[in-house]
Amino acid sequence: MRSWLFVALLVAAPAGAQTQLGYYRFPSIHGDTIVFTAEGDLWRVGVQGGTAQRLTSHPAEESRPAISPDGKQVAFSARYEGPAEVYVMRLEGGIPRRLTWEGGNALVVGWTPRGEVLYASRRFSTLPETQLVAVDAATGKRSILPLAQASDGGFDGAGGTLFFTRYVFQGSHTKRYQGGTAQNLWKWTSGEAVPLTADFAGTP
Secondary structure (H helix, E strand, C coil): CHHHHHHHHHHHCCHHHHHHCCCCEEEEEECCEEEEEECCEEEEEECCCCCCEECCCCCCCEEEEEECCCCCEEEEEECCCCCCEEEEEECCCCCCEECCCCCCCCEEEEECCCCEEEEEECCCCCCCCCEEEEEECCCCCEEECCCCCEEEEEECCCCCCEEEEECCCCCCCCCCCCCCCCCEEEEECCCCCEECCCCCCCCC
């Protein structure tokens, strides 16, 4: 999904701006608005293209924006005080509000249908593994999803099924990597999760 949005963002750029293209990452789309990362900051632009509006200007890095289901807020990870933590702010910009104090990399994945920020963390496991955690953007209440080693994911349109990957990306771009940390796609509605790419020769 993120790759498709990245392509859409480039296509939407005005023809005259092709010689000044930046390095755009982590696009999130809601309605006619795209929020993305460039130059270590968050930017906002319409899906039709045009001049992007800078939403943040802190010297520290902000990344992984995700627009809320109601289109009013954007969650993101930022390294304001060291390790990446989860923050939210109004979609129009403003003062970010911190939601996590993990002391380690808390990486925004998206939002739940209930309006919670979904992020990946190693904070709550006694093993060196990543888990998906949902934090209420209003109250700060957290709940850990019962999915071992889940590192990324997103809910379907109906909001009842989560599609996720197990294992953090191991950093190698080796074609058809089949090592012990090869990622696979899973589906979780209720009860036990079901693997969708167990027979795939490599990382999906």
